[in-house]
Amino acid sequence: MENNQIITLPHLTNEMVVSARKTKLCAYAVAIEGWRRGLTLKWYTIDSGKFDNMITFGVNPPGRLFSLSSKERTHYFFRTRGDKVSNEAVEVGADKDETKIYLSKAGVPVPQGDKFGADATDEEIIKYTNSLEYPVVLKPTNGSLGNGVITNIKGEKTLRKALxxxxxxxxxxxxxxxRFFPGEEYRVYVIEDQVIAAYNRLPANITGDGVHTVEELIELKNQQRRKNARLFSCLIEVDQETHEFVETAGYSMDSVPRKGEKILLHEKTNVSAGGDPIDVTDKLAPEIKQIAINAVKAIPGLYHGGVDIIIDHSKPVEKSAVVIELNPTAQIGGILFPIKGKARDIPSAIIDYYFPETKEIGKEKPNIYFDFNTVLEPLQNRSAVEVEVAPAHVGKLYAKKYIVSGAVKRVRYYEWIKKEALDRQLNGYINNLMSGEIEVVIAGADKDVVNNFKDIFSERPDLGEVKKVKEEVYRSPVKIGFEISEGFKTTSLRSVEATLRKMEKEKRRIEKEMNRMTKEVNKIKQSRSWKMTFFLRNISNFLKKAF
Structure with a gap:
C-alpha cells in the first residue's frame, strides 16, 4: 500500500462528521463554520417555504437546506450553494450544452461537439459523430455524478451500444x-477571483506491492477509504468493469501485481464510484487556475462553484486544458477529506464571502460541534419544518480530560456530574473505561472553571469514594451539551467494525468458493463422460421415483 501523507483540518474531524454523509457532509461543513462564528443556524425541510425562490431540484431529505443569520441579514444555502448564486446561473450549470455556449463566448476552452434533443434519431447522432475525429465522449445534457457519461468511444459500433x-x-x-480530450480530471473550486482548492480526481485504482493479490489490494484500499469521512460510503466495487480493467492490465483477481505498478479499476473519476481525491491546490499552474476563474465569470450570477477541467500534461500549458462542466452546487467532501495531500478549508472561504465581518472570529475556531442526527430528528419525523440549533460558544475553548478512580454509585453519580457540568455551562461527556475507571471530558470558555472541576469529583461521599483523579489537556472535538455514554462506547465501536470486516472477508471467501464450484460443475457437464452417461442417469432417477 502507498504511504500517503494526509494533512486534515483539525477543526473538521472524522468524529465530528460521522452523521453527515455524502451531500449532507457538504452542507454540515459550511453550516458548522458559520455556527461557530456566532451566526444563528437553522435547518429546514423543503416544505418550509423558505426556499421557494431558490432552485433545489426538489430536494426532500433534511440536512441539505439551512440558513445562517447575523443581526443584519440572513443568507439561505442549499448544500454549498448560497443565495448569492442566481437561479439563472444554476439552470445554465445544469445544462451542459448551455454551459458550453457561455464558456465558448467568453473564450474559455471547451471540447468540440454538439447537442442533440430528445427527438434526434441515433442515426443523426452517428452521422454527426462520424464527421468528428474519434475517440468521442457521449453524455446526457442534465446528468449528474457521472451518470450516463461514456468516454473514449473509439468507433461507430461502440457508439451505437453507448447510445x-x-x-x-x-x-x-x-x-x-x-471530441474525447485525453488527460487527467480536476475539480477546481472558485470564489469570484480566487481558486480556493483544487484536487485531481483519479479513477478507482490500486498499486501493486509484490505481495498481495489484486483482490487483497482492493480490500486494503477499501480499508483505507473506510477511515475517511468522505470515502467511507464510496468503496471500490468489484463488478464486470473491474474485471475487464484488471484483465486489460494482464492480471486476474488472484494475481500479484508487480511492486509500484498502478492498475485502474474503473473508468469514472467520481469519488462516489471509488475515485481518489488528491489535493493539487499548490501545484496547479497559474494558467489553469485562471481558466477556472474565467469559467465562473463567464456565467452571469455564478459567483462561486466547482469547475471540472481535463488537463493533458503532454501539451504546452496554454493548450493543455478544457473545461467540461460547471457545478454551482459542487460537492466539496473530496477536498475536505482527500486521500492524499492537504485538506482545503472551502467552508471558511464561503462564510468569509457571505459574512466578511466574521473573518476575524473565524480565525479562532472552537473545537466544538453539534450532533447532526439529534438536530435533524424533528425534521426527519416531520414534527417540524424548521429547527434552530442552540448557539455555539464563540472564541477560545478550554478542555480537560479527567480519569476518576474509585467506587461510586454509577447512575446517580453520573447524573450528578452531568448536572454540575451543565450548571457551569460546560460541555463534554462521562464514560466507562474497560479498566473500571471513569473518563470525564469537560470543555468551556472559562479556563479556571474547567481546571477547578477536578475538585467536584470528591464532593459527594454519599455517592461513593473517589480515590484518585488524573488530568490531561483534551484536544479532540467536543460535542455541545453533556452526554452520559452507555457501556464501553469506544471499544464497542472498534469491535463492531472488526466484526464487520471479518464478515465481509468471509462473504468474499464463500462467493469465491461458489464461483469455483460453479466452474467445476459446468466443466463436468461439458465433459464427454457426463454426456455419455446421460441415459443411465435418467433411468436411475426414474427408478428412484418409482420405488
Whole structure:
C-alpha cells in the first residue's frame, strides 16, 4: 500500500462528521463554520417555504437546506450553494450544452461537439459523430455524478451500444457528443477571483506491492477509504468493469501485481464510484487556475462553484486544458477529506464571502460541534419544518480530560456530574473505561472553571469514594451539551467494525468458493463422460421415483 501523507483540518474531524454523509457532509461543513462564528443556524425541510425562490431540484431529505443569520441579514444555502448564486446561473450549470455556449463566448476552452434533443434519431447522432475525429465522449445534457457519461468511444459500433444504453436503458434522451480530450480530471473550486482548492480526481485504482493479490489490494484500499469521512460510503466495487480493467492490465483477481505498478479499476473519476481525491491546490499552474476563474465569470450570477477541467500534461500549458462542466452546487467532501495531500478549508472561504465581518472570529475556531442526527430528528419525523440549533460558544475553548478512580454509585453519580457540568455551562461527556475507571471530558470558555472541576469529583461521599483523579489537556472535538455514554462506547465501536470486516472477508471467501464450484460443475457437464452417461442417469432417477 502507498504511504500517503494526509494533512486534515483539525477543526473538521472524522468524529465530528460521522452523521453527515455524502451531500449532507457538504452542507454540515459550511453550516458548522458559520455556527461557530456566532451566526444563528437553522435547518429546514423543503416544505418550509423558505426556499421557494431558490432552485433545489426538489430536494426532500433534511440536512441539505439551512440558513445562517447575523443581526443584519440572513443568507439561505442549499448544500454549498448560497443565495448569492442566481437561479439563472444554476439552470445554465445544469445544462451542459448551455454551459458550453457561455464558456465558448467568453473564450474559455471547451471540447468540440454538439447537442442533440430528445427527438434526434441515433442515426443523426452517428452521422454527426462520424464527421468528428474519434475517440468521442457521449453524455446526457442534465446528468449528474457521472451518470450516463461514456468516454473514449473509439468507433461507430461502440457508439451505437453507448447510445442504446444512455438513451434507452437510462432514459437520457437529450445527449451531447464531444471530441474525447485525453488527460487527467480536476475539480477546481472558485470564489469570484480566487481558486480556493483544487484536487485531481483519479479513477478507482490500486498499486501493486509484490505481495498481495489484486483482490487483497482492493480490500486494503477499501480499508483505507473506510477511515475517511468522505470515502467511507464510496468503496471500490468489484463488478464486470473491474474485471475487464484488471484483465486489460494482464492480471486476474488472484494475481500479484508487480511492486509500484498502478492498475485502474474503473473508468469514472467520481469519488462516489471509488475515485481518489488528491489535493493539487499548490501545484496547479497559474494558467489553469485562471481558466477556472474565467469559467465562473463567464456565467452571469455564478459567483462561486466547482469547475471540472481535463488537463493533458503532454501539451504546452496554454493548450493543455478544457473545461467540461460547471457545478454551482459542487460537492466539496473530496477536498475536505482527500486521500492524499492537504485538506482545503472551502467552508471558511464561503462564510468569509457571505459574512466578511466574521473573518476575524473565524480565525479562532472552537473545537466544538453539534450532533447532526439529534438536530435533524424533528425534521426527519416531520414534527417540524424548521429547527434552530442552540448557539455555539464563540472564541477560545478550554478542555480537560479527567480519569476518576474509585467506587461510586454509577447512575446517580453520573447524573450528578452531568448536572454540575451543565450548571457551569460546560460541555463534554462521562464514560466507562474497560479498566473500571471513569473518563470525564469537560470543555468551556472559562479556563479556571474547567481546571477547578477536578475538585467536584470528591464532593459527594454519599455517592461513593473517589480515590484518585488524573488530568490531561483534551484536544479532540467536543460535542455541545453533556452526554452520559452507555457501556464501553469506544471499544464497542472498534469491535463492531472488526466484526464487520471479518464478515465481509468471509462473504468474499464463500462467493469465491461458489464461483469455483460453479466452474467445476459446468466443466463436468461439458465433459464427454457426463454426456455419455446421460441415459443411465435418467433411468436411475426414474427408478428412484418409482420405488
Amino acid at each position: 442504446a444504453y444512455v438513451r434507452s436503458d437510462l432514459g437520457y434522451r437529450e445527449v451531447i457528443v464531444e
